[in-house]
Amino acid sequence: MSPQSPAPKVLIVGGAGYIGSACAVSLLEAGWTVATYDDLSTGHRQAAQGDLIQGDIRDRGRLEGVLRAGRFDAVMHFAAKSLVGESTRHPLRYYDVNTGGTAALVDAMLSAGIKSLVFSSTCAIYGDPVRLPLDEDHPRAPVSPYGDSKEMVERMLAATRAREGLRVTTLRYFNAAGALPEHGLGESHHPETHLIPLALQAALGQRPPLALFGEDYDTRDGTCVRDYIHVRDLASAHLLAMRRLLEGDPGDAYNVGTGMGTTVREVLQAVERVLGVPVPYEVAPRREGDPPALYAQADKIRGALGWEAHHVDIDDIVRTAAQWARAPRY
Numbered sequence: 120m121s122p123q124s125p126a127p128k129v130l131i132v133g134g135a136g137y138i139g140s141a142c143a144v145s146l147l148e149a150g151w152t153v154a155t156y157d158d159l160s161t162g163h164r165q166a167a168q169g170d171l172i173q174g175d176i177r178d179r180g181r182l183e184g185v186l187r188a189g190r191f192d193a194v195m196h197f198a199a200k201s202l203v204g205e206s207t208r209h210p211l212r213y214y215d216v217n218t219g220g221t222a223a224l225v226d227a228m229l230s231a232g233i234k235s236l237v238f239s240s241t242c243a244i245y246g247d248p249v250r251l252p253l254d255e256d257h258p259r260a261p262v263s264p265y266g267d268s269k270e271m272v273e274r275m276l277a278a279t280r281a282r283e284g285l286r287v288t289t290l291r292y293f294n295a296a297g298a299l300p301e302h303g304l305g306e307s308h309h310p311e312t313h314l315i316p317l318a319l320q321a322a323l324g325q326r327p328p329l330a331l332f333g334e335d336y337d338t339r340d341g342t343c344v345r346d347y348i349h350v351r352d353l354a355s356a357h358l359l360a361m362r363r364l365l366e367g368d369p370g371d372a373y374n375v376g377t378g379m380g381t382t383v384r385e386v387l388q389a390v391e392r393v394l395g396v397p398v399p400y401e402v403a404p405r406r407e408g409d410p411p412a413l414y415a416q417a418d419k420i421r422g423a424l425g426w427e428a429h430h431v432d433i434d435d436i437v438r439t440a441a442q443w444a445r446a447p448r449y
């Protein structure tokens with residue numbers, strides 16, 4: 120992209136969801152043009168940025184038509200089913216949408232002559248850590264069909280890049296968190312399975328006490344450690360990654376996390392500091408497949424793309440999520 124190039128036009132697939140809508144806002148703020156393609160299965164019409172085209176990623180023909188008619192330069196792909204527990208009960212749904220759907224999307228892109236893709240992957244592709252922090256070369260041994268469906272996509276994209284000249288960057292997110300209340304955007308999953316919105320809703324009396332799964336892990340306070348990354352910081356990673364692809368870079372795979380682990384109890388304490396009321400909770404047994412700690416080594420994306428996380432303080436992340444939780448727009 121030279122300074123004279125016209126602003127790129129990007130199709131945000133899955134852009135009516137939590138992370139896709141936040142990323143779309145960052146592109147709009149950079150002066151780019153976006154449209155959203157989404158089946159609204161877990162997303163929200165009110166979250167979609169630009170024109171909303173309602174459709175399924177498995178509908179290859181429709182996607183090709185949309186990509187050709189809209190004269191898009193690139194695609195960001197967020198659409199997926201992403202409930203780990205559900206994936207163990209209904210694995211085929213996950214392989215169908217996440218893996219098969221991505222194959223259909225990439226095929227449609229290539230037919231329409233579009234070669235630049237940023238794909239949402241996950242730290243769940245690594246499985247149980249054999250070392251921490253998790254770097255990109257950590258062995259990939261997912262423990263759920265969800266993680267496996269994404270890992271398969273990563274291999275499929277690597278093969279496609281080699282054969283078809285696809286330029287693709289895969290971003291492996293850790294735990295997305297926070298909101299963009301100034302844009303009326305936040306997290307609204309049904310069912311909600313993520314700790315920060317659950318803790319906020321419990322503290323606000325919007326749901327029963329939170330279940331705290333396991334307090335006997337070998338961590339600093341006995342509860343699980345995770346790496347919470349603000350959606351704003353995820354969005355800036357997408358913008359940087361896509362800019363690079365549009366300049367002709369072949370793309371790569373990067374972790375996107377802060378590198379800082381926060382325990383469940385520390386999250387609950389942050390919620391209490393922000394809201395001024397304690398989070399009611401009940402200790403429950405450990406959940407199967409929950410590793411004690413997961414946090415990122417994110418040096419690669421810093422070095423390659425110049426990315427930095429700007430919201431590393433858990434109170435800062437919780438504060439934006441709390442603004443949203445008090446008055447969600449959808």
Ligand SMILES: NC(=O)c1ccc[n+]([C@@H]2O[C@H](COP(=O)([O-])OP(=O)(O)OC[C@H]3O[C@@H](n4cnc5c(N)ncnc54)[C@H](O)[C@@H]3O)[C@@H](O)[C@H]2O)c1
Binds near residue numbers: 137156176177
């Ligand atoms: N939220 C996290 O912490 C996290 C962590 C790691 C990776 N991810 C990945 O990031 C992406 C976005 O996650 P999110 O939290 O915003 O989820 P989300 O459910 O809010 O967004 C997903 C969007 O995709 C759409 N979608 C689902 N199936 C579709 C289909 N078949 N056709 C068209 N659209 C479809 C949904 O309607 C929704 O708008 C997902 O790929 C997820 O696996 C999320």
